[in-house]
Amino acid sequence: MNKKDLASLKKILIQKKMDFLNKMSKAQRGIYDDSNTSVGDEIDTASQNSEKEMYFELVASDKMTLDAINDALVKIEKNAYGKCEGCSNNILLERLKVIPWAKYCIQCQEESENPKNKK
Ligand SMILES: [Zn+2]
Structure with a gap:
């Protein structure tokens, strides 16, 4: 690589x-701000909770x-x-340009994602 x-x-x-x-x-x-919101009805709270879970997964x-x-x-x-x-x-290089943080080449990545296909 140059x-x-x-x-x-x-x-x-x-x-x-x-x-x-x-x-x-x-x-x-966003998560911390939620603690300051006043108590809404139960549906609101439930949807807020699932949003929080999404944040955690995202993070x-x-x-x-x-x-x-x-x-x-x-x-x-x-x-x-x-x-x-x-x-x-x-x-x-083509792969690194798309995913610069790639740790594996395409072959190794595919094998780790689909171990069953390994021959
Ligand atoms: Zn490899």
């Missing part, structure tokens, strides 16, 4: 990281992506970025 590609992917990763941090702090504020999956982004940024510093953690082959 330096120009690496620099642009790094930029995307940092941008994504900021986006996630903003989104997560907003979601957390949990965002945290995983954020971890992967942080890992990718560390790897860039160590000059180890772009290698598959499964087979150590280089991950295709």
